Amino acid sequence: MSFVRLAQVSRHYGEVHALKRVSLEVAEGELVAVMGPSASGKSTLLNVAGGLDLPTSGTVTVDGADLAQVRDLPALRRRAVGYVFQDLNLIPSLTAAENVMLPRELDGVRTRRARAESLAVMEEVGVANLADRFPDEMSGGQRQRVAIARALVGDRRLVLADEPTGALDTHVSDEILHVLRGRADAGAAVLLVTHESRYAAWADRVVYLRDGEIVDSSLLEQVR
Amino acid sequence: MSVRHGLLALLSRGPRHGYQLRAEFESSTGATWPLNIGQVYTTLTRMERDGLVEQGEADEHGRVAYRITEAGRAEMERWFSTPVAQSDRPRDELVIKLALAITTHPNAHQVIQAQRAATMRTMQELTRAKRAALDGPAQRLVLDSMIFQAEAEQRWLDHCEAVLRES
Incomplete structure (x- = not known):
């Protein structure tokens, strides 16, 4: 069943047509990668899918709800959507675990439970041993993984990742893709934007975007 | 690259018989280069002729383990220390x-x-x-x-x- 669905979505910024009638669905348990050169509309597509930006025309449905009709969009975004970006800034005066807990505490979850949730996701991402370190006591790869834990904490059924590996070494990037793949295998819908084919290859389906349009997509037979 | 260099490298870790060599060769190369057992034994026979390996005792199943000689070790070292040329492709x-x-x-x-x-x-x-x-x-x-x-x-x-x- 598709968890996020874009139907004939266009997004114009004045004269610039960033997306042109794009239709795309991501099912629960599926990892879909969007590839394309810079300025092809990849990030716009991701922002529209997660309700960070609204389409000029067309509809975006998340978990059955039309985003144009949702009354409290920020609440839906906080509850159901995890965002992973290239430069995720941690708060320097908080420890890793406190950084990861933060979104849950903002959601009104009690401290004890928020801490338990944060340690669980840090374990999943492989940074449980860094819980009490401050950001300036970690390497770049470690900071990115803590930031990813923060993006995933709680029950995020939709994960949106925009070039999540940034300038990290390839083997660290592989670990990050491993985490995203694991989330999909556990039932989340994951949409990944990347310009690197080696990371797109972790996906079930790869979509190519060119000048705001989907030009072709390849589907690997499901043989898991 | 030849099969013989691969076998020499595996034999440098200790004596092995043909089936063991084939299994280890395939698992360490990610099964990207499948070998048949006839190929393994033909290669071992030629390597023995060239003085790179020698036969040991047969085990209770009648399988003969091969072991690397000094000349074999020198050949393996030479192989590892020679980079692969781009022009061979x-x-x-x-x-x-x-x-x-x-x-x-x-x-x-x-x-x-x-x-x-x-x-x-x-x-x-x-x-x-x-x-x-x-x-x-x-x-x-x-x-x-x-x-x-x-x-x-x-x-x-x-x-x-x-x-x-x-x-």
Whole structure:
């Protein structure tokens, strides 16, 4: 069943047509990668899918709800959507675990439970041993993984990742893709934007975007 | 690269018989280079003739273990210390095919797109195999090498497309 669905979505910024009638669905348990050169509309597509930006025309449905009709969009975004970006800034005066807990505490979850949730996701991402370190006591790869834990904490059924590996070494990037793949295998819908084919290859389906349009997509037979 | 160098490297860790050598060769190369057992024994016989290995005692199943000689060790060291030459590789069929498509085909873009989808499928399969690879780093690194090669091909296809759009 598709968890996020874009139907004939266009997004114009004045004269610039960033997306042109794009239709795309991501099912629960599926990892879909969007590839394309810079300025092809990849990030716009991701922002529209997660309700960070609204389409000029067309509809975006998340978990059955039309985003144009949702009354409290920020609440839906906080509850159901995890965002992973290239430069995720941690708060320097908080420890890793406190950084990861933060979104849950903002959601009104009690401290004890928020801490338990944060340690669980840090374990999943492989940074449980860094819980009490401050950001300036970690390497770049470690900071990115803590930031990813923060993006995933709680029950995020939709994960949106925009070039999540940034300038990290390839083997660290592989670990990050491993985490995203694991989330999909556990039932989340994951949409990944990347310009690197080696990371797109972790996906079930790869979509190519060119000048705001989907030009072709390849589907690997499901043989898991 | 020849099978004999691969077998010498495995024998440098201790005596082994043919079936063991075949299993270890395949698991350390990520099963990318399958050997048949006849090939293994033919190679061992030639290596024995050349003084690189010698036969030991037969075990209770009648299988003979081979062991590496001093000359064999020297040959293996020489192999490991000699880099592989770029010029030994054959012509790349894809490069030739695309060059001809661009020269003669009315829609070279379709050729590029079809190739890109096929290469991506290969990368997805390799990535799947890498996630399932549990036999240690050698197997994983062999698959990584194939992924890097496929990635280079993808990048080159993107580059071809960008250049053709401008021209």
